[in-house]
Amino acid sequence: MRFSVYQESHIGGRKVNQDRMGYSFTRDALLLLLTDGMGGHLHGEIAANIAMQTIGALFQKNAQPYIKKPERFLEDSFIAAHMEIHRFHEVHKLAETPRTTVVACLIQHNSAFWAHCGDSRLYWMRQGQILARTRDHSRIETLIAQGKVDPSERATHPDRNKLFNCLGATNMPMVELSRRVSLQAGDVMLLCSDGLWSMLPDHLMAQRLQSNTIVRAVPDLISSAVGIAGKHSDNVTALALAWGSNGNIDDPLTSIATHTLPIGSLTTTIQAPRISATDETDAFDDVDIEKAIEEIRGAIEKSNNVTMPSGAALKSSDAQDYTKK
Template identity: 75%
Template structure:
């Protein structure tokens, strides 16, 4: 595999950055992952961190060196993350369950497949055009699909921020999985939180990522989104990958995995909160280091016991 990847997150005008993003890759598989902790619920940043940790660990355990059953992996790993969030609530006696949206993209054998819960989005782009985009699991998108609301009301409708699907809710998450898509050199996958896509129209995202490298385009897009949102702007996070295929010219930002040993895994998925979260550890809804370490150890133990969910026949 050959690809370029870039990720960045901004806290915006919020006290806590509840967004998390990261990627992991082996010789033959790449996982892109982004979560947006839901601010209307207690400890959304913890829900996002648990989801990232759980799904990332399951990828590392099962990508040997690629995922044998990608559809099953995506669904099972999302459900595993959901259960870990519920267990975190119970073990810490929280009055409510932390919640998070999630979007993941799995790339292997020149194909991409993605899954999501909530309104964190994935865009598949080619030559400045959007080939596919995830549909938000929101009340407004349901009304539009039913023909009850005009698409022009997306930004003003009173139900625009109501989600019906996430990790950590009382009901099981609905894991929406895409078909397998064939990638071509130059294709771009963009995963982003609503702090980005709600501020900038889709065609602007596609055009910027076509006109510039992802290393230049992503910071510019995030800065624009934060600027538009002003002092009340949401957390804004983006993770972009440009597929190089096997015939493209490489540069210093290109990752080439062909020479990696079969068992090697590289990951940027963090176990601890980002600096933005650490800076506000005294906030009521933030979590301290002891809680983090306890949760991570519980997650590791639970994953070791349940890792067979994605590898059984």
Template identity: 70%
Template sequence: MRFSVYQESHIGGRKVNQDRMGYSFTRDAILLLLADGMGGHIMGEMAAAIAMQTVGSLFQQQAQPTIARPERFLEDSFLAAHQEIHRYRTMNNLPETPRTTIVACIIQHGHAYWAHCGDSRLYWIRQGQILLRTKDHSRLETLIAQGKVDPSARHTHPDRNKLFNCLGAPNSPIVELSRRAALQPGDLILLCSDGLWSTLPDHLVAQRLQEHTIVRAIPELIRTAVSIAGKNGDNTTALAMMWEGDDRLDESSVITTNTLPIGSITTTIQAPIDPEVMGEQGEQDVFNDAEIEKAIAEIRNAIHKSSKLTGKF
């Protein structure tokens, strides 16, 4: 496989960043993953972290080097994450269960498969055009589908943040699965939290990603969204992958997995949390942004050096 990937998050105007993002890949499969801990409930950042770690760990266990049944894996891993969040509540005797939205994508054999719960989105973009995007599991989207609200009200309607589906709720989540999508060189897969899409129109996001590489476009989009949202803005997070790339890419940003040993896994998803470290209320922010960026840089450098040594790119 040959692809470019970039991720970034900004705390916005909030005291805690409840968004989590990460990716893992073997020689023949990629997992892109983003979770947005829900405000209005306790410890949303913990729910997001548990979801990330559960799905990421299952991918690392089962990608040998591909996932046998991607759709089944996405559904099962989401349900497992939901159960782990409830288990965390029981272990820590919390008054309610933390909750999170989630979106994930698996790419292998030139095809993409994705699933989501809530309003964290995935966009499939080709040559500046949005081919598909996930539909939010919100009261507003239901009203739009019923013809009771005009689509132009998506950014202003009072019910736009009312969700009916997530991980951690009393009822089991509804995991919405995509159809299999055949990727072409230059195709983009974008995962983002509502801090991005609720502020920037879809056409602008697609345009920026068409005009610039993801390494430049994602930071610009996040800065723009944070600036527009102002001091009360939400956490803003995006993770993007360009498949196979094109002439615009800087070769140093391209990952080629052909040189990876069979059985190896590369990941930016953090290791499982030690409950003893978190304490009863789990108030510590489990991720250090500087450490994450350092890990990403080390991964890219190692792959780039390996590619140069073998003469393949």
């Protein structure tokens, strides 16, 4: 694999930065991960940390040197993170369970898979065009999809901060998975929190990531978002990847070639405990995870679904709203 990667976060006008981002890679697999703790509930930053550490640790354990079942890994790791957040809540007897949104992208064998819960987004771009982006698991996006609200109301509608899907909620999360996509040299993957995308139009982000290296484009985008929001700015976080080698996006300071890495090696910016592949201790109960996933699949199949662009579906009619901010 050959790619460039860059990440940056700004606290904005908040007292605490509840956003987290990071990446891990072996010789043959790469994980991009971003979480956004929900400020409408207590200790959102704790939920964001737990999700990062749990998913990161499972990647370290299973990428030997790549993930055998990518979609299954993303689904299982999200459920495991959700359960770890609830375990933390019980152990520390918190007043309520911390909550977080999450988006992750797994790249291997020149293909990408992604998953998300909530309104942290992923954009897949090529030559300045957006090929795909995740659809927010929010009340406003459901209303727009049903034709009940005009897209122009995204920034002003009273339900814009209400989510029906996240990690740490009372209900089990519904993990929305993408289809497998083939990457080409020059493709850009952008993972970001709503502090970025809510301030800047999609076409502007795509344009800037096309005309500059990610090392220049990401700080520029974050600065613009913070400037527009002013003193009330949310946390603003972005993690961008430029795939392959391309004169417009390749940067010698961030360009990484993994073919020279030894088998078994791993590089990460995610602060998660390293788990040995031979470690007999497993922090997660596989039986519980399996049972939870089957319950979620059954709920999705029986529900009246709102179809998402990536091919998955989510039930929103009976879901509880969770305040984001």
